[in-house]
Amino acid sequence: MRNYTAIEAFVLDKLKKNLAPDLFYHGVHHTQDVLKAIELIAPGENISDNDLFLLKIAALYHDAGFILTYHEHERASCRLAQIDLPPFGLTDYEIAIICGMIIATKIPQAPVTQLEKIIADADLEYLGTKRFDKISNSLFKEAKVYLGVKTQQEWDKIQVKFMSQHHYFTQYCIKNREAQKEKNLQEVKARL
Secondary structure, eight states, X not given: OOOHHHHHHHHHHHHHHHSOTTOSSSSHHHHHHHHHHHHHXXXXXXXXXXXXXXXXXXXXXXXXXXXXOSTTHHHHHHHHHHHHSGGGXXXXXXXXXXXXXXXXXXXXXXXXXXXXXXXXXXXXXXXXXXXXXXXHHHHHHHHHHHTOOOOHHHHHHHHHHHHHHOOOOSHHHHHHTHHHHHHHHHHHHHHO
């Protein structure tokens, strides 16, 4: 019953079929990026195999709520997890942990548990990578559609404010992403 591969296939298929095509950032590719980031971050965080299982399921669901709504999508993501996961053998307790992780990705991030800190960092890991410009541009494109952002300058101001307030929670991201994030921030500031 508790087959991660089956859950992953189910959720990715659901996302591919139901996410709007103008979710240029919050598409299936973002969910897959977060899963990859978890694979980088989790090994250094001393978590159990079961916790990694729950973490990866939370990553699969963390933006699934975009199927239902753009705003407050985290709550919708939890509702979908609560409906979908019991037939896969997950308990109410495990689903509550997964929902806690999903809510921890809400901006501004306020993770409490170690698992919540891992998924929060995985969700925004790109801020401290050389992929930042490409990914930021996809979010700008989406923000024009859903948030009414009009110009690159307006977007850059939002990015500077957000990145200046953001901080990583895990040792992996602090060590491996913070310096590049600062460099990316300085490059955005230089455009203003």
